[in-house]
Amino acid sequence: MLPEPIKKFVAVFSRLPSIGPRQATRLAFLIASFGKTKIKEIADAVNSLDSLTTCARCFRTFTPSAGAGRSLCSICSDPTREASLIAIIEKETDLLSLEKTKQFHGWYLVLGDLRKTGELEPEQKLRLQSLKKFIEKSLGGKAEEIIFAINPTVYGDINSAFLKKELVDYAKKITRLGRGIPTGGEIEFADENTLGQALEHRN
Amino acid sequence: MLPEPIKKFVAVFSRLPSIGPRQATRLAFLIASFGKTKIKEIADAVNSLDSLTTCARCFRTFTPSAGAGRSLCSICSDPTREASLIAIIEKETDLLSLEKTKQFHGWYLVLGDLRKTGELEPEQKLRLQSLKKFIEKSLGGKAEEIIFAINPTVYGDINSAFLKKELVDYAKKITRLGRGIPTGGEIEFADENTLGQALEHRN
Numbered sequence: 001m002l003p004e005p006i007k008k009f010v011a012v013f014s015r016l017p018s019i020g021p022r023q024a025t026r027l028a029f030l031i032a033s034f035g036k037t038k039i040k041e042i043a044d045a046v047n048s049l050d051s052l053t054t055c056a057r058c059f060r061t062f063t064p065s066a067g068a069g070r071s072l073c074s075i076c077s078d079p080t081r082e083a084s085l086i087a088i089i090e091k092e093t094d095l096l097s098l099e100k101t102k103q104f105h106g107w108y109l110v111l112g113d114l115r116k117t118g119e120l121e122p123e124q125k126l127r128l129q130s131l132k133k134f135i136e137k138s139l140g141g142k143a144e145e146i147i148f149a150i151n152p153t154v155y156g157d158i159n160s161a162f163l164k165k166e167l168v169d170y171a172k173k174i175t176r177l178g179r180g181i182p183t184g185g186e187i188e189f190a191d192e193n194t195l196g197q198a199l200e201h202r203n
Numbered sequence: 204m205l206p207e208p209i210k211k212f213v214a215v216f217s218r219l220p221s222i223g224p225r226q227a228t229r230l231a232f233l234i235a236s237f238g239k240t241k242i243k244e245i246a247d248a249v250n251s252l253d254s255l256t257t258c259a260r261c262f263r264t265f266t267p268s269a270g271a272g273r274s275l276c277s278i279c280s281d282p283t284r285e286a287s288l289i290a291i292i293e294k295e296t297d298l299l300s301l302e303k304t305k306q307f308h309g310w311y312l313v314l315g316d317l318r319k320t321g322e323l324e325p326e327q328k329l330r331l332q333s334l335k336k337f338i339e340k341s342l343g344g345k346a347e348e349i350i351f352a353i354n355p356t357v358y359g360d361i362n363s364a365f366l367k368k369e370l371v372d373y374a375k376k377i378t379r380l381g382r383g384i385p386t387g388g389e390i391e392f393a394d395e396n397t398l399g400q401a402l403e404h405r406n
Binding site: 001002003004005006008009011012013016017018019022023025026027028029030031032033036039040041042043044045046047048049050051052054061062063091092093096099188 | 204205206207208209211212214215216219220221222225226228229230231232233234235236239242243244245246247248249250251252253254255257264265266294295296299302391
């Protein structure tokens, strides 16, 4: 009974995390009612994501300069950032929050959402591997410091323990953000002061 | 700090109901990581909604036959359906549920989500107006029966009362679905038997 384009939309969108088939169905009928111009605007907003690329060093998403091929993002190509100070983060939004404190002058490794078990996804293993190679080639085998900027939750603790085992030989110091952030909370929600404190009292 | 295409995506998608800016941001980064083919597939799913149109009589969304211009949906153009028996519904998904009972042989008027106050949106007023015109022109001024197939909630009761005032002169009989549906529930979730019962015992 559902028109084909509605079915297709629901199939595609309900595969995305956090969108269920009912929400997708309602969205489909709603968007269908918007008319040509607005439908195109929404589709274009999706298509424009195609112009983004992933930084070859930190794996964050950014707009590459024209014709540059795979390249470094603005942080990784900034010569004033300390190459030997690395923050390991899960989400791009965590990076934005940390940048806002203006207190961190190293660079990031974006790992993506960590599992609750401490096990790493294949893509996450590749990213850690890439970090290790960078440390070997560009930092003489040891970074000054690797900060685990991972949510201070039980799962964050498990993951930090696993990551520490992986990276212990690759840094003179391995730290986590100070517990200025309320335990159980999320980095994304912390205000700049709290995050700044957490950076300062990292341990 | 957010790349332009991410910002654009978030702006467009967080305007949709039930998607907040945080969910939109996560979706944007996730979709950006999917690569060209999958991004295009998602955008195409949105664009394909453009091929749908609204039935000139019942206002449901359907795929028009090629080159037909604005036309009638499969239900409204079916000569075996009783033109004088009309079910007023809020959502397309309610229509699908009612069709599954195979017990309703009239046609529908899709009103869209009703406000909690009983007040009608301008578009909803136009649709009622169109119904009244149809009843005047094609049914000699009175339909046999108008069924309010509206959720049996407090707000549904308020809306039914308002709609009844609007339509009392346009039907010999105005009914609501029998309370076979558990009060406080939603039509979309009812199983076919319960809905069939509700149709049979409408009052």
